[in-house]
Amino acid sequence: MNKHAPNSWEARADEHSFYGFTDLPTIDDRGAIVLTHGNGPYVYDVHGREYLDGNSGLWNMVAGFDHKGMAEAAKAQYDRFPGYHAFFGRMSDQTVMLSEKLIEVSPFERGKVFYTNSGSEANDTMVKMLWMLGWAEGTPQKRKIITRINGYHGVTAVAASMTGKPYNHVFGLPFDEFIHVGCPHYWRFGHDGETEAEFTARLAQELEDTIQKEGADTIAGFFAEPVMGAGGVIPPSEGYFQAIQKVLKKHNIPLISDEVITGFGRTGETWGCQTYDFVPDVIISSKNLTAGYFPMGAVILGPEMTDRMQAASEKFDEFPHGFTASGHPVGCAVALKAIDVIMNEGLIDNVRTLTPLFEEGMARIAEHKNIGEWRGKGLMGALEAVADKNTKEPFDGSLSVSERIANACTDQGLICRPLGQAIVLCPAFILTPSQMDEMFGKLEKALDGVFAEVG
Numbered sequence: 118m119n120k121h122a123p124n125s126w127e128a129r130a131d132e133h134s135f136y137g138f139t140d141l142p143t144i145d146d147r148g149a150i151v152l153t154h155g156n157g158p159y160v161y162d163v164h165g166r167e168y169l170d171g172n173s174g175l176w177n178m179v180a181g182f183d184h185k186g187m188a189e190a191a192k193a194q195y196d197r198f199p200g201y202h203a204f205f206g207r208m209s210d211q212t213v214m215l216s217e218k219l220i221e222v223s224p225f226e227r228g229k230v231f232y233t234n235s236g237s238e239a240n241d242t243m244v245k246m247l248w249m250l251g252w253a254e255g256t257p258q259k260r261k262i263i264t265r266i267n268g269y270h271g272v273t274a275v276a277a278s279m280t281g282k283p284y285n286h287v288f289g290l291p292f293d294e295f296i297h298v299g300c301p302h303y304w305r306f307g308h309d310g311e312t313e314a315e316f317t318a319r320l321a322q323e324l325e326d327t328i329q330k331e332g333a334d335t336i337a338g339f340f341a342e343p344v345m346g347a348g349g350v351i352p353p354s355e356g357y358f359q360a361i362q363k364v365l366k367k368h369n370i371p372l373i374s375d376e377v378i379t380g381f382g383r384t385g386e387t388w389g390c391q392t393y394d395f396v397p398d399v400i401i402s403s404k405n406l407t408a409g410y411f412p413m414g415a416v417i418l419g420p421e422m423t424d425r426m427q428a429a430s431e432k433f434d435e436f437p438h439g440f441t442a443s444g445h446p447v448g449c450a451v452a453l454k455a456i457d458v459i460m461n462e463g464l465i466d467n468v469r470t471l472t473p474l475f476e477e478g479m480a481r482i483a484e485h486k487n488i489g490e491w492r493g494k495g496l497m498g499a500l501e502a503v504a505d506k507n508t509k510e511p512f513d514g515s516l517s518v519s520e521r522i523a524n525a526c527t528d529q530g531l532i533c534r535p536l537g538q539a540i541v542l543c544p545a546f547i548l549t550p551s552q553m554d555e556m557f558g559k560l561e562k563a564l565d566g567v568f569a570e571v572g
Contacts, residue, residue: 126151126163140520140535147524155182158545158552160532171526171533171556173545176346176378176497177409180458181547187410187454194450203232203444211449218456222387224396225419229426231436232415232444236377236403237271239414240340243373243399244275245438246416246426247337253429260294261331263324263339263370267300267348270340270375279340282348296331299323300345301353304490304501305509313355321360333368340401343389346378349536350499350543352492358395371398371422377414381405381456382465382546384495385472392494398422408455411448464546468496474550478557479542487568496546499539500564504572511538516571525563531556540564 121127127148136144151163158181160170173179180187194211201209216230231246233239244262251259262279264270270279278291281300285291299320300306307316328336339361345351365372374397379389382405386392390400399422403414418426430436442448459465472495479498483491489503502519504512512518519535526533526540534541544556 120145121148140517142517143520143524150527157181157183158548166530168527168530168532169552169556169559171531171542171544171560173543174409175404176383176543177404177407179382179405179546180408180410180455180464181545184408184410184458186458187408187451190454191410191447191451194447198446200442201444201446202439202441204439208444209446209449211446211453212444215444215449215452218453219402219415219417222456222460223400223417223419224388224391225417227420227423228418229423230415230417232413232440232449233403234412234440234442235271235414236375236401237273237276237414238440239377239401239403239416240270240276240279240373240375241273242438243338243340243401243416244279246422246436247371249433249436250425250429251337253432254425256334258335259337261296261336262294263296263298263327263336265300265341265345266297267302267345267351268297268340268342268375269345269347270342271377296327298327300348300351301357302345302349302351303354304492307354317354317356317360320354320357321364324361324364328364328368328370333370336368336370338371338373339365340373340375342375342377343379343393344384344494344497346497347536349501349539350493350497350541352494353393358390358393362395373397373399373401375401377401377403378405378497378543382459382468382495383497383543385465385469387460387465389494405459406455407448407451408458410455411445411451413445413448413452459546467548468546471496471548471550471553474553475542475544478553482557482561482564485564485568487572488564496548497541497543499536499541502538502540512571518567518571521567521571522563525567526560529559529563531559531563533560 130149152160154161160168219230220228233242251257264279266281268281270276277285278295281297303313303316374390376389380402384392390397398419400417407413479491486506489501489506489509491500504510519538519540522540523533523535
């Protein structure tokens with residue numbers, strides 16, 4: 118029975134909305150938060166309550182919730198040419214200009230872009246591209262995809278098979294041809310007495326052993342986020358990408374950098390691969406691509422993959438794949454504006470300026486006896502809650518510690534995200550130092566209250 122007031126926003130939401138990735142006991146007890154508008158990094162609910170959104174929506178509202186230039190770019194394009202596709206060699210001028218811009222700001226000297234409506238669809242599309250290459254190049258057995266435990270690549274059936282999270286078992290996933298290797302989280306998975314360099318070497322050897330076991334001639338590609346996002350903000354161990362790329366190049370296996378979260382400034386560079394000094398074969402983009410103002414994803418092919426996909430498509434006369442809204446003119450206009458805003462209006466510079474303050478705040482909170490570690494890169498970070506700091510023992514799952522912390526933060530007027538037993542922060546790029554202090558102050562109050570209850 119719905120216990121919220123009849124005809125309240127909470128009751129109406131519960132009556133007709135089916136929730137995704139939502140702790141249902143919390144909804145039953147507290148009700149949904151129904152929002153009406155935003156101002157900078159703040160959002161406001163139907164009751165007039167203000168929340169500092171420490172997750173910038175879902176990692177993506179990096180220019181805030183009321184950037185006039187972004188809204189005006191969308192409105193102008195709606196007035197000019199409100200919709201089209203990118204099929205049959207027809208597309209909008211905005212689509213052409215965005216493809217040019219994406220290659221210009223990519224680490225590739227040349228390349229081509231294919232558009233989707235989300236990061237999930239972009240990853241799904243890339244897998245189909247790899248499978249098509251196998252058929253076109255006479256290696257149809259090249260279908261296996263390698264990703265990492267705790268990696269997140271989306272929610273379509275293929276992208277969910279790539280996502281190394283146990284909850285996908287409820288869908289009967291992953292499919293058989295998807296393989297998950299070790300997570301590069303040194304604090305959690307390093308062996309006793311193992312140095313970080315030794316840990317990295319072990320993961321590289323595990324990848325080599327996996328390739329040998331499966332057969333290099335059966336593996337189509339390796340997908341990796343520069344920093345694991347929905348896995349709990351997990352930066353790679355030192356030298357990780359250099360070590361695994363050496364293995365992949367040895368076996369001619371493409372490396373696809375899933376930059377749905379890290380792309381366009383989150384780590385302090387335009388791309389996460391630049392932060393970690395590697396050049397992938399393909400980049401997957403979404404989220405910050407439009408600063409959250411339009412649903413869009415992109416597959417950005419580097420030179421070699423461009424040539425291979427072009428040859429494969431010519432062999433079959435076409436690339437038989439696409440979406441009705443691929444390369445949507447309004448989305449492309451918004452993306453062009455978002456890239457300009459992030460790169461030329463000081464947003465990426467502000468990420469670099471704020472990062473030391475962010476790191477200081479996270480490190481201060483991590484001194485708490487029930488925080489095992491803080492981790493992150495740029496303006497994305499996580500605090501791992503533990504019952505015992507020395508042994509890294511987590512809290513009993515029945516306590517729902519991270520969910521309780523997130524709810525306590527909401528009561529303080531701060532939105533943050535629970536992931537496993539971690540609390541994740543990824544604020545908007547427009548945050549000010551005083552707003553950063555506000556965010557950490559509210560988080561500390563919430564943590565103190567919850568840890569006093571369960572500690």
